Amino acid sequence: MTVIWSEEHFVKRDDVPLYVYRKRATAPAPGEAPRPVLFLVHGSTVSGRNTYDLQVPDRKDYSVMDWFAERGYDVWTMDHEGYGRSGWSGRGNSDIKTGLRDLEAVIPFVLQRTGVEKIHLFGSSSGALRASLYTQAHPETVDRLGISALVYTGAGSPTLEQRRKKLAEYSASPRRKVDLAFYEGMFNRDKPGSSEDLVPKAIAAAELPLVSEVPTGTYVDMCAHLPLATPEAISCPTLVIRGEYDGIAAEPDLLDFFARLPSMDKQFVVLSGIAHNPMMGVQRHKFFHALHAFLTMKF
Template identity: 85%
Template structure:
């Protein structure tokens, strides 16, 4: 495994009338011949010999890359960057673009399915441990990112302190979104990539509950993503339509948070409760957030998501 430090930046984030300086750095970590883009933010630059900060790794879903999911900058918007939110609160925050997404390379093999994404994490996490000096990290994943995070945690439980999941799908039973998506399964199964554009992003946010997010959000995603990609991999779509269940809750030993948005069409609540009851840990939370659809960090009431994840991460062990 090798890496290249590409750039270091300092961002200014305006928070409640004050200016907060957010430090960031970009890296590349290799998984075989795939160059995975890794992005990091924290309140200040690391200093040799300082105490470690709690580490939070954010895992993206099927359509938008890691940086543009978790560090989205929306003109006129506030608190859309999950990375800034947690960096300001003392976390060392990381994300990765999975193979074929964003700034990461594309091998041309396979379709970057959920298991491949878990392998991406298995390449990136040792690098994060090396750079930060911690022995365990917190992981949060949304949608297919939740599945990637589950599979990684099952395989490497010794490296995960806490696991947060949102927009998770377990068996897929009762999912109206997946029922509609299966109509295009033959197309997704025969092509490793699918087209994305502004209209697709707008459809993502109007699918479950129109009005649960601002119209500026898909426009901001398009402005950030489309200079990088016009297509994204189909693997996670195929997995969620044809290969569920993928996660084995019985194999996840760490404290776990399951978040469901009130209007999320990916997973029915009984399906998630089935997953939740199978988790062996007694340190677990199931949270339903009213007013939220599939993308909790990008909705009008995203402050509810911030509250739920922050309180889970800082709860006593």
């Protein structure tokens, strides 16, 4: 088995240390040309490293970072404030706009470290919102944007309809509890059987030694403050992915978002057999193929 090179950093945003993680097939060599940089943005519940570099016992190809590193990418992710290995200021609830500020602190570090001027940016679920807002604000640093499980206006979303019943609870506290039962519920919510039972157990094994709570900000935003992304302000080539069984990202809502994107270099992809989380399902290789094809297409 090939050993993928990795390194860790902490980057300060104000007084908050943000954990940053990088993987490549091999360590950078002096004088080497930069490799294409892919930066991955996590969602509302699981930290960046444990979303995109998940190691599942006796299984392969659950790590998005490894898969793309093996294909020549310089792959990065981070834990947003209050998640995983990053710090928690105790101020606010790490909402989407705070996530934008996190990216604004970390991505310049990535550009400096790698020597590239632009990155490929991908985000899923609330990470898709963070990635979209960053692309709107800093188009000069984003080559291509990939998003999955995006919530645009929230119209037609059965999961958000149920989640809004607890909006007062989420609004009253900056953090919410997570445990194995919660992770198992995430993967059985949309379509039982679309993921392996080993996956939430692997997430729990990786996450729970780090946190027992995560911020509520993205939940509040998706229940009460949509729309947050402005598709008309995203000018770069864009890929929009939806899983067939996604109970949060309704297809008509996503098609509305897609139609408003001004670039004609855009793709809308529906992946059969996949629920809300495209990276961790039984059919995850469809996601790998869709994102890789988009990033390597010559526009």
